[in-house]
Amino acid sequence: MAPLFTVRIQLLLLQAVGFLIGLVGQAVRAFGGPRFSSRTTRPVTEPLLLLSGVQLAKLIRQRKVKCIDVVQAYINRIKDVNSMINGIVMYRFEAAKKEAHAVDKKLAENQEDEATLEKKWPFLGVPLTVKEAFQLKGMPNSSGLVSRRNAISKTDATVVALLKEAGAIPLGITNCSELCMWYESSNKIYGRSNNPYDLQRIVGGSSGGEGCTLAAACSVIGVGSDIGGSIRMPAFFNGIFGHKPSPGVVPNKGQFPMAMGAQEQFQCTGPMCRYAEDLAPMLRVMAGPGIKKLKLNDKVNLKDLKFYWMEHDGGSYLMSKVDQDLILAQKKVVAHLETMLGVSVQHVKLKQMKYSFQLWVTMMSAKGHDGKEPVKFVDLLGDHGKPIKPLWELIKWCLGLSVHTIPSIGLALLEEKLKYNYEKYRKFKAVEESLHKELTEMLGDDGIFLYPSHPTVAPKHHVPLTRPFNFAYTGIFNALGLPVTQCPLGLNAKGLPLGIQVVAGPFNDHLTLAVAQYLEKSFGGWVCPGKF
Numbered sequence: 227m228a229p230l231f232t233v234r235i236q237l238l239l240l241q242a243v244g245f246l247i248g249l250v251g252q253a254v255r256a257f258g259g260p261r262f263s264s265r266t267t268r269p270v271t272e273p274l275l276l277l278s279g280v281q282l283a284k285l286i287r288q289r290k291v292k293c294i295d296v297v298q299a300y301i302n303r304i305k306d307v308n309s310m311i312n313g314i315v316m317y318r319f320e321a322a323k324k325e326a327h328a329v330d331k332k333l334a335e336n337q338e339d340e341a342t343l344e345k346k347w348p349f350l351g352v353p354l355t356v357k358e359a360f361q362l363k364g365m366p367n368s369s370g371l372v373s374r375r376n377a378i379s380k381t382d383a384t385v386v387a388l389l390k391e392a393g394a395i396p397l398g399i400t401n402c403s404e405l406c407m408w409y410e411s412s413n414k415i416y417g418r419s420n421n422p423y424d425l426q427r428i429v430g431g432s433s434g435g436e437g438c439t440l441a442a443a444c445s446v447i448g449v450g451s452d453i454g455g456s457i458r459m460p461a462f463f464n465g466i467f468g469h470k471p472s473p474g475v476v477p478n479k480g481q482f483p484m485a486m487g488a489q490e491q492f493q494c495t496g497p498m499c500r501y502a503e504d505l506a507p508m509l510r511v512m513a514g515p516g517i518k519k520l521k522l523n524d525k526v527n528l529k530d531l532k533f534y535w536m537e538h539d540g541g542s543y544l545m546s547k548v549d550q551d552l553i554l555a556q557k558k559v560v561a562h563l564e565t566m567l568g569v570s571v572q573h574v575k576l577k578q579m580k581y582s583f584q585l586w587v588t589m590m591s592a593k594g595h596d597g598k599e600p601v602k603f604v605d606l607l608g609d610h611g612k613p614i615k616p617l618w619e620l621i622k623w624c625l626g627l628s629v630h631t632i633p634s635i636g637l638a639l640l641e642e643k644l645k646y647n648y649e650k651y652r653k654f655k656a657v658e659e660s661l662h663k664e665l666t667e668m669l670g671d672d673g674i675f676l677y678p679s680h681p682t683v684a685p686k687h688h689v690p691l692t693r694p695f696n697f698a699y700t701g702i703f704n705a706l707g708l709p710v711t712q713c714p715l716g717l718n719a720k721g722l723p724l725g726i727q728v729v730a731g732p733f734n735d736h737l738t739l740a741v742a743q744y745l746e747k748s749f750g751g752w753v754c755p756g757k758f
Contacts, residue, residue: 266721267307267422269756270443274299276754278501279352279447279508283393286329286351287343293329293351293395297322300353300397304444310425313439314398315358315416316365325395326351347393348507354394355445357436358416359402361480362386369482370404370413372629373609383480385449385495385512392511397445401435405483405606406451408633409459409697410690411435418687421463422755423722427684430460436498437464441723442755447508448498451481453489454586455700457496458712458727462679465714465723466752467742468498469505470700472709472733475516476509483606487594492704502746505711506739519733526740533571534668535560535676539702540580544695546681555715555724556676562748571676574668578661581654582702583695585661588654589705604638614638633691662706669708669731674741676726679712683722703729711738713745717753 270276274296277285285291301319308314329351336343343350356362359369361379368374382390390396404413411434412418419435421427422442429438433450437460440448450457452470461468476495478484485493497508510517537556538548560571578585593599604613607630614630616638622628623635669675681696690696703710708729715724728745730737745751 262310262425265424265426266756267310267425267442270303270754272299272303275303275443277446279349279499279504280501282352282446283344283348283350284340286333287340287347289333294323294326296351297326297353297395297397300444300446303442304397307422307442308439308444310420311422311429311438311442311444312417312419313400313429313435313442313444314355315401315435317398318365318396319398321364322353322395322397329393329395348511349389349447350393352394353446354389354396355398355400355436355439355448356386356396357402357433357448357450358399359406359432359451359481360386360449362396362399365399367482368415369406370402370415370631371607371609372414374482375415377482381480384477384514386480388511388514389449389508394447400433400439400448402433403431404631404634405603406432406453406456407603407637408432408631408690409455410633410687411460413631414629421684423465423717424684424720427686427722428463428690430463430684432456433468433498434460434463437461437466437468440464440466440498440500441752443500446500447504449495449512450498451478451493451495452700452704453485453493454704455697457494457498458679458700458710459697461498461712462714462725463684463723465717465725466498466500467502467505467714467746468712469496469509469735469739470494470703470710471496471509471513471735472519473707475519475733475735476513477516483601487596487598487600488592489590489600491707492590494704500752502713502739502743502751505742506736509735509739521734521736522739524736526737528740528744529567529569530672531569531737532670532673533563533569533676534574534673535571536574536576536579538678538681539582539699540575540577542580542582542698544583545698546693546696548678548681549683551683551718552678552681552724556678556726559676559715559726559745559749566748576661576664578657578664579702581657582698582705584654585658586698586701586705588651589658592651592655603634603641607634607638616641636691636694658705665706665708666731669729669734671731671734672737673731674737675729677729679725679727683718683720683724700727703727707732709733709735709738711742713742714751714753715745715749723753
């Protein structure tokens with residue numbers, strides 16, 4: 227146990243450093259940023275904005291609604307509230323309107339029946355937004371790195387191309403954290419995104435701009451990526467749905483930074499949306515040929531499933547305690563399943579979950595099959611040129627001269643402490659394999675595991691710097707390679723979104739998606755901000 231004890235001491239020291247950096251960040255930036263007269267964004271008044279992507283596509287195919295009217299409604303909404311949330315960081319409104327007119331013209335000239343049109347274009351005319359880390363032709367692809375501010379995409383990422391081929395119309399690109407490695411979406415190019423339910427709170431990261439854009443009804447479907455919770459945390463903080471697929475199903479090609487070596491198995495591209503019924507159709511399109519690995523055509527009878535739940539990670543010294551609001555919400559789900567479905571939801575204690583952060587960071591620092599170490603964060607910050615000097619960047623940041631955010635500088639400072647160590651890797655790899663075996667055997671092909679999406683509801687800006695390891699509540703399932711859907715569960719007494727992670731065994735994504743639709747019907751799903 228001596229090596230584990232040593233790791234524990236190191237991590238406590240790192241958390242102390244993070245806490246101090248967080249205090250500095252809050253103190254220095256406390257009086258910065260915009261001030262708004264309202265705490266939330268304005269509520270939706272246009273009915274077209276309250277329909278799912280599937281519903282919109284159907285109305286457009288049936289020629290009951292013009293595509294240009296749908297697109298214009300979303301453009302109007304964006305112009306109305308995006309200045310408050312700073313979710314979309316670059317528009318393509320004129321191109322989107324031209325594409326909408328082209329859809330209407332095609333439908334006027336095309337006499338094919340609706341079923342044929344649906345097969346060709348399942349998302350015909352549906353507004354789409356894309357995380358800036360993904361290539362969208364003609365749009366920036368910087369991932370918030372100042373040295374890449376002029377990097378313009380010449381092509382589309384694979385999933386973006388597939389969604390466009392399915393008829394979706396991109397309205398713009400959305401904000402992310404610098405290099406997609408932090409759970410508050412802020413960078414030196416586009417600034418900070420704000421939560422539509424409370425503008426003084428975070429949107430999560432790294433797909434945070436996408437999360438708040440969808441939650442504020444500025445888009446209906448979106449593209450995110452997830453290597454430690456970057457789809458699920460923003461989905462949770464913003465009260466929407468987000469799905470991390472089983473690894474190797476949806477192509478990751480066309481995003482920056484791209485995971486390399488051993489990290490590739492952790493990175494997943496997936497759908498984000500306001501309505502659960504859009505998840506499976508989006509996944510079908512985004513996966514391309516990879517969809518054959520899943521069983522989305524299988525009918526799911528929820529009464530035949532085995533359910534398990536766990537209210538926290540078992541008491542890790544690195545993590546915040548889980549909010550009582552979130553525990554109560556989870557218990558309501560358990561009670562509802564038992565009462566309405568007549569199933570037994572078994573409470574479990576997976577003791578090794580308390581090592582979630584250690585397992586994630588150990589796997590992320592592992593060497594690839596070719597023996598090469600993963601790309602260092604200091605190299606990525608230098609855009610694969612000259613690596614940055616973290617201590618010097620910290621000094622520059624204190625003077626207001628650094629082009630990097632304090633989370634990125636902090637991660638670079640901590641990187642040396644978290645570098646690959648064979649003995650640490652060997653011990654935690656054994657823990658990971660044991661936990662993976664325990665969970666997969668428990669879940670089988672008919673099990674669902676309910677687990678918190680995060681220890682707290684959306685924190686205020688800068689607070690994540692004081693609790694840097696809380697992301698491990700989502701990151702653990704990247705390390706374990708399991709499919710997960712984050713599902714909204716309404717709002718707490720302060721009007722902030724509640725939610726839960728729904729986990730299944732490998733390649734059983736159809737189970738979590740079915741549960742997501744059931745929970746949406748039972749608990750209301752997305753709640754329009756501004757109405758609380």
